[in-house]
Amino acid sequence: MPRFAANLSLMFGEWSFLDRFAAAADAGFPAVEFLFPYDHAPEAIADRLARNGLELALFNLPPGDWAAGERGLAALPDRFDDLKAGIERAIPYAEATGARRLHLMAGLADRGAAEARAAYRRAVLHAAEMLDARGIELLIEPINRRSMPGYFLDDFAFAEDLIRDLAQPNLRLQFDIYHRQILHGDVTMALRRLLPLIGHVQVASVPSRHEPDGEELNHPFLFDELDRMGYTGFVGCEYVPRAGTLAGLGWLRRSDLSHLVVPAKAGTL
Numbered sequence: 001m002p003r004f005a006a007n008l009s010l011m012f013g014e015w016s017f018l019d020r021f022a023a024a025a026d027a028g029f030p031a032v033e034f035l036f037p038y039d040h041a042p043e044a045i046a047d048r049l050a051r052n053g054l055e056l057a058l059f060n061l062p063p064g065d066w067a068a069g070e071r072g073l074a075a076l077p078d079r080f081d082d083l084k085a086g087i088e089r090a091i092p093y094a095e096a097t098g099a100r101r102l103h104l105m106a107g108l109a110d111r112g113a114a115e116a117r118a119a120y121r122r123a124v125l126h127a128a129e130m131l132d133a134r135g136i137e138l139l140i141e142p143i144n145r146r147s148m149p150g151y152f153l154d155d156f157a158f159a160e161d162l163i164r165d166l167a168q169p170n171l172r173l174q175f176d177i178y179h180r181q182i183l184h185g186d187v188t189m190a191l192r193r194l195l196p197l198i199g200h201v202q203v204a205s206v207p208s209r210h211e212p213d214g215e216e217l218n219h220p221f222l223f224d225e226l227d228r229m230g231y232t233g234f235v236g237c238e239y240v241p242r243a244g245t246l247a248g249l250g251w252l253r254r255s256d257l258s259h260l261v262v263p264a265k266a267g268t269l
């Protein structure tokens with residue numbers, strides 16, 4: 001089975017953010033990911049990871065003013081300086097935590113507009129170069145527009161073309177199975193074909209974005225398929241639990257978890 005990373009922005013919301021690390025480790029996860037660590041000092045995050053024996057699989061570069069509705073700056077021509085400052089802000093977190101993958105969000109912009117495409121290309125190239133010097137991968141992720149209306153990067157082919165065209169050694173695809181299924185379907189064949197470009201995988205049920213335990217997709221088949229194709233990275237569990245994080249972990253216990261230590265907590269799983 002793949003190595004699963006609990007997404008601490010969506011899962012374990014029953015705990016305060018810093019306490020989610022212990023909760024995820026207690027539930028058997030070997031790794032975590034989250035959207036943004038910036039409300040906490042890098043050392044505080046690093047301490048929670050170390051204390052709980054967790055690896056940090058991924059986090060996002062600063063997205064601009066999230067509360068005001070921004071969803072990344074990369075495709076916004078006038079925000080290049082803010083984007084550069086965001087990269088500088090994120091690097092100490094990667095260095096303190098040992099994270100080796102950062103996701104750059106594109107922002108809300110019209111992909112048909114030449115200025116937005118040029119801005120995005122410049123931003124991705126700049127971020128990739130900055131991070132490569134530090135041994136960090138830069139990830140870009142197509143996101144469906146039902147979840148994020150107006151999002152610039154809503155097409156896997158566009159992401160693939162850009163990655164191939166820029167040919168940066170550390171520029172990789174964040175393949176979110178949930179978004180892939182909503183945008184284009186054909187998940188298995190896309191995983192197989194894009195495997196050499198993939199730096200991180202995420203998963204949730206479709207269409208409700210809950211536990212990966214059914215609905216539109218056959219998740220056990222997909223997890224086996226990731227093994228069969230030799231994917232060795234993490235699978236981020238980027239879902240909103242239906243009715244409590246621990247109560248919803250049955251899908252994980254039903255998987256072959258020989259690589260995880262899942263404590264038998266009566267009544268919790």
Ligand SMILES: O=C(O)C(=O)[C@H](O)CO
Pocket residue numbers: 035060103141143176179202238
């Ligand atoms: O929305 C997603 O799928 C993501 O992975 C982003 O990082 C956050 O919006």
Ligand SMILES: [Mg+2]
Pocket residue numbers: 141176202238
């Ligand atoms: Mg995702």
